[in-house]
Amino acid sequence: MSARKKVYIAGPDVFFENASEVMRKKGEIVQEYGFAPSTLAEDDLSPDGLTAFQFGIAIGLANERKMDEADFIIANLTPFRGISADVGTAFEVGYMRAQGKPVFAYSNSGRDYYTRLTADYYGGKPLSNVDGVTRGPDGLMVENHGMADNLMLDTAAAESGGCFVAEEARGEDVLGDLAAFRKCLERARSFYSGR
Structure with missing residues (x-):
């Protein structure tokens, strides 16, 4: 340098x-x-x-x-x-x-973002798959890109x-x-x- x-x-x-x-x-x-x-x-x-x-x-x-x-x-x-x-x-x-x-x-x-989202935020509650999109119990899409945090970061x-x-x-x-x-x-x- x-x-x-x-x-x-x-x-x-x-x-x-x-x-x-x-x-x-x-x-x-x-x-x-x-x-x-x-x-x-x-x-x-x-x-x-x-x-x-x-x-x-x-x-x-x-x-x-x-x-x-x-x-x-x-x-x-x-x-x-x-x-x-x-x-x-x-x-x-x-x-x-x-x-x-x-x-x-x-x-x-x-732990990746998806794991923290599903285990910690949703407390392990079951997810659903609607038209090929994974959704949480609140109906919001759950992203799973295997990333450490939000994909933009x-x-x-x-x-x-x-x-x-x-x-x-x-x-x-x-x-x-x-x-x-x-x-x-x-x-x-x-x-x-x-x-």
């Missing part, structure tokens, strides 16, 4: 009780692999004089500027508050993909030159485990060393 590439670190980690510590640790790991980490957008902002809504907008715009400055993204797409990835992180993946930047993503769940990673690492975390800290994060960094280093 010639100049140090900058990585936008995305995920629900910002909601953790120890968010600053986690982001600092991720930043250190990013540097170990020869990349420059993004920083938390909130670090450069103050809520003084703003309503909660205005401060939320300021954070969103600051995150967009950080993504504009980055060369690629590593997104923690581990299911968060449900069966799928954090919605804000999913937006960030799409934002980077729309800019033609590589998307490296990981999930600390080894898997597609963004696969088609951008990045990857989507999905494997079961080994410890108790399912959301915070960094083994798959490191694998994304290895893949990103290989991606950029080949250029």
Whole structure:
């Protein structure tokens, strides 16, 4: 790699009780692999004089500027508050993909989207097949593409030159485990060393 590439670190980690510590640790790991980490957008902002809504907008715009400055993204797409990835992180993946930047993503769940949907969301209730379409008990179509999450997230990673690492975390800290994060960094280093 010639100049140090900058990585936008995305995920629900910002909601953790120890968010600053986690982001600092991720930043250190990013540097170990020869990349420059993004920083938390909130670090450069103050809520003084703003309503909660205005401060939320300021954070969103600051995150967009950080993504504009980055060369690629590593997104923690581990299911968060449900069966799928954090919605804000999913937006960030799409934002980077729309800019033609590589998307490296990981999930600390080894179970695919279909398994989480049928087992966790529908609680194992029987599915039906209507005119060749699999439907849940609520009548909604159930997609089964063998992907880690919604097909748009898997597609963004696969088609951008990045990857989507999905494997079961080994410890108790399912959301915070960094083994798959490191694998994304290895893949990103290989991606950029080949250029």
